[in-house]
Amino acid sequence: MVSRRLIRTRKGYAEPGPPESCPAGHPLRGPRRVLVGTQQCARCADLGVGSHRSYTCQTCWRTIYDPAPTPECSFVAFDGRPVPTDDQ
Numbered sequence: 304m305v306s307r308r309l310i311r312t313r314k315g316y317a318e319p320g321p322p323e324s325c326p327a328g329h330p331l332r333g334p335r336r337v338l339v340g341t342q343q344c345a346r347c348a349d350l351g352v353g354s355h356r357s358y359t360c361q362t363c364w365r366t367i368y369d370p371a372p373t374p375e376c377s378f379v380a381f382d383g384r385p386v387p388t389d390d391q
């Protein structure tokens with residue numbers, strides 16, 4: 304399994320939360336503001352980095368990836384098909 308980046312908090316370890324706002328400026332921190340997902344990436348899997356976290360703004364449906372995708376990144380669906388990268 305791939306180990307995720309963990310942040311030490313007073314309550315123990317937690318995953319990093321979503322960014323404060325989407326590229327359009329909508330706040331992402333709060334209930335029903337963001338959809339958190341996982342984007343599989345062939346390149347990052349090869350490098351042992353694992354997958355990208357995806358944060359989709361529920362207001363404008365833009366998606367932010369963490370870590371941000373590099374030009375070499377190659378997103379793939381769970382069934383292995385390539386996924387077009389939605390560059391803003």
Ligand SMILES: [Zn+2]
Binds near residue numbers: 329
């Ligand atoms: Zn937004």
Ligand SMILES: [Zn+2]
Binds near residue numbers: 347
């Ligand atoms: Zn990647």
